[in-house]
Amino acid sequence: MLAKRIIPCLDVTMDEKGVRVVKGIEFVRLRDAGDPVELAKRYDEEGADELVFLDITASAHARETMVDVVERTAEEVFIPLTVGGGIRSVEDISRLLKAGADKVSINTSAVKNPELVREASSIFGSQCIVVAIDCRRNFDVSKGKYIVHMEDGSKAWYEVVIYGGRKPTGMDAIEWAIKVEQLGAGEILLTSMNRDGTKDGYDLPITKAISENVSIPVIASGGAGTKEHFYEGFVYGRADACLAASVFHFGEIDIVELKEYLKEKGIPVRV
Amino acid sequence: MISIVNYGVGNLKSISKAVEKAEGKVNITLDTRELKNSSGIILPGVGAFAPAIRNLEAVKDAIVEADVPVLGICLGMQLMAEISEEGGLHEGLGVVKGRVVRFPDSVGKIPHMGWNVVEVVKENELLDGFEKDYFYFVHSYFLKTDDEHVIGKTDYGLTFPSAVQNDNFFGVQFHPEKSGKRGLDIVKNFVRLCRK
Numbered sequence: 001m002l003a004k005r006i007i008p009c010l011d012v013t014m015d016e017k018g019v020r021v022v023k024g025i026e027f028v029r030l031r032d033a034g035d036p037v038e039l040a041k042r043y044d045e046e047g048a049d050e051l052v053f054l055d056i057t058a059s060a061h062a063r064e065t066m067v068d069v070v071e072r073t074a075e076e077v078f079i080p081l082t083v084g085g086g087i088r089s090v091e092d093i094s095r096l097l098k099a100g101a102d103k104v105s106i107n108t109s110a111v112k113n114p115e116l117v118r119e120a121s122s123i124f125g126s127q128c129i130v131v132a133i134d135c136r137r138n139f140d141v142s143k144g145k146y147i148v149h150m151e152d153g154s155k156a157w158y159e160v161v162i163y164g165g166r167k168p169t170g171m172d173a174i175e176w177a178i179k180v181e182q183l184g185a186g187e188i189l190l191t192s193m194n195r196d197g198t199k200d201g202y203d204l205p206i207t208k209a210i211s212e213n214v215s216i217p218v219i220a221s222g223g224a225g226t227k228e229h230f231y232e233g234f235v236y237g238r239a240d241a242c243l244a245a246s247v248f249h250f251g252e253i254d255i256v257e258l259k260e261y262l263k264e265k266g267i268p269v270r271v
Numbered sequence: 272m273i274s275i276v277n278y279g280v281g282n283l284k285s286i287s288k289a290v291e292k293a294e295g296k297v298n299i300t301l302d303t304r305e306l307k308n309s310s311g312i313i314l315p316g317v318g319a320f321a322p323a324i325r326n327l328e329a330v331k332d333a334i335v336e337a338d339v340p341v342l343g344i345c346l347g348m349q350l351m352a353e354i355s356e357e358g359g360l361h362e363g364l365g366v367v368k369g370r371v372v373r374f375p376d377s378v379g380k381i382p383h384m385g386w387n388v389v390e391v392v393k394e395n396e397l398l399d400g401f402e403k404d405y406f407y408f409v410h411s412y413f414l415k416t417d418d419e420h421v422i423g424k425t426d427y428g429l430t431f432p433s434a435v436q437n438d439n440f441f442g443v444q445f446h447p448e449k450s451g452k453r454g455l456d457i458v459k460n461f462v463r464l465c466r467k
Contacts, residue, residue, distance in 0.1 A: 001387065001426060001427075002383070002385045002386070002387050002427065003385060003387065005385055044451060049386055071284075074284050075288050076288075078285065078448055078449060078450070078454055078455055079450070079451050080407060080449050097282055098282060098284075099284075100282065100284045100288075102285075125318065126382075127384060186382070186384070187384075216380065217380060240380075241385075270386045
């Protein structure tokens with residue numbers, strides 16, 4: 001039986017020392033806690049099933065450096081690696097895959113240019129192409145196509161947002177998810193802005209709704225604060241994978257313990 | 272020297288780094304003479320069957336006639352079969368019996384992507400030290416073959432051969448180079464086999 005996946009996400013940025021992980025200060029045993037390669041090795045050892053590198057600066061210079069980080073990671077880390085942030089073209093994708101990434105994640109560029117998803121998946125294969133969908137609840141239900149019931153019984157639709165959540169698009173997230181599957185995306189990385197950074201748990205209504213409307217895997221992202229949240233993401237959100245950043249970086253949740261917990265609760269995980 | 276066959280499938284970095292990590296020497300090549308002089312051959316695999324078998328044409332004999340250990344990974348394992356149904360009917364290398372077929376829709380999500388359990392069903396040198404472990408898979412087709420060749424099996428809606436062996440030819444449907452520590456252990460076993 002296919003295992004549910006646990007995916008640490010490393011938000012990386014540029015500073016005077018080069019590419020750095022934004023949140024990584026609690027790993028005191030590491031020589032350099034800010035080095036994405038060191039962190040990636042550590043997560044691999046702890047039993048992470050995949051890794052995501054997200055370039056949050058996404059400048060042209062950062063992209064160059066990212067290729068170097070991916071190369072160094074691929075030399076030492078032998079689990080699947082997804083790279084996202086600022087990917088705009090087939091050339092960007094090709095360089096990252098050649099450097100050793102297994103998948104790339106496309107977000108804003110997919111919204112602005114859906115053909116990129118089609119073109120990239122036909123060239124590199126759907127399994128390489130992850131479309132990241134950022135969304136936010138919109139309670140003006142007259143404007144949405146797919147109306148979702150919230151936990152408290154209220155109704156909303158989910159609007160796709162881009163540029164790191166700064167710009168609403170008017171697009172329905174469920175409709176967009178169905179569309180990217182048709183375009184050839186191999187996976188959806190779903191982040192709800194209503195939960196991102198809150199530690200209140202994943203946004204289960206939209207995770208479940210999208211999982212039920214597409215047949216490609218869905219990665220839940222945004223809001224994980226406890227081990228129970230991962231369980232809920234898999235069971236109630238029907239996610240295939242759960243992604244988190246700060247709870248792992250700050251050592252609040254240990255991946256080994258998390259997997260033991262999930263296994264005891266009957267979730268198939270790789271331990 | 273272990274040759275990794277470079278038939279234009281793109282990323283060979285992970286597998287060559289994995290072999291180096293297992294203290295094997297790597298040569299990436301599509302040259303008959305170099306293949307004949309190697310102590311082992313790896314057929315990596317990402318991509319589609321038809322273009323891959325076409326690109327292999329020049330070195331086909333060197334692989335089929337090899338008397339050193341040969342390891343096919345993912346598509347590389349499928350290329351070892353007699354025939355594949357991917358993108359029409361195509362003949363494979365024929366070093367392992369069987370036919371490459373697509374998962375029926377009834378199994379669930381296709382491709383079969385992620386970590387799944389490989390259960391060793393026959394003692395063999397490649398999977399020495401393994402019983403049941405998780406490995407990383409990404410594939411939509413699998414090799415349907417006689418039980419005599421099956422050394423490992425996996426469940427995904429149905430039970431399919433996830434590792435096969437015919438004499439010196441080994442195939443794994445999963446990616447040992449993407450399967451963490453246990454994956455590297457398989458690469459180590461293969462490197463050791465190549466030293467014999």
